[in-house]
Amino acid sequence: MSEHWTENVPDEAFLRLDGQICFSLNAASRAFGGLYRVILKDLDLTYPQYLVMLLLWERGPMPVKDLGHHLRLDSGTLSPLLKRLEAAGLVRRERSTEDERSVSAHLTDAGSALRERAAAVPRRIAAATGYGLAEIQDLQARLDRLTAALDAAALSEA
Template sequence: MKPTTPAQPSAEPVLRLEDQLCFALHAAARAYDDIYRGALKESGLTYPQYLVMLVLWQHGPLSVKELGRYLRLDSGTLSPLVRRLESAGLVTRERSPQDERSVIVRLTPAGEAMRTTIKDVPLTIARATALNRTQASALLDELRSLTASLESATGPSH
């Protein structure tokens, strides 16, 4: 029996992992997750929970559906996050008096107070990126443009 020879590596850059934009974004997102994990450790928040809190600090009480739109998450993903925040005493959930099917998420006093206790998180993250304000702003613009292009190519998911 003749031994099989391994497939020859592809020299085509289009098929090289390190040349894939999607992988570079994935790797950057994972690195961000690691930095956020450390920055949020004392607060007890996970990165997704932190995002929920950011939206509520910015916009005030919102329905789960509205939160999902801001965060680009479906209710199946978002509901457990909100339940854990509620268990931690940071938010409350209540049925909307206008629409019993809608659940409103609102910050508790402890949730409002947390805003000041983790106010340094964005600075910690900014330092970790080693980007100056101009670079960070340009990258944010590029990522927003990329997101818009990808969503228009596939259609909005939410």
């Protein structure tokens, strides 16, 4: 087995807060959350609700189970979120006639119409990063690889 780069780094370096990649990612996530909160206020959406709407705008009606899988949300988080979107008149949930255990989420006319108003959100977020398109795409690719590696590591540790 080849030596891993971490073997040559003293413990003190790893035990510093500014040396924790998870802290940097969490700080960036919180900063994104704060910006999204301000930008999404005009749409009367929370960030998780916005993600649901993005997926429904992109893919159309889909089973709630699939929504949860794509968004990495469990049903305990997703169900109340969908309930609030339904109460706002943006989404409706329909139970499958073939399998009563399966529920799908559908956009209402108001939910579909909201897409036009939401179109500026990604541009405003991208502009706030100060990154160009190539930098954003590179960062997304790196984060996707990181997520896959961490998912695989979690499975092997379990």
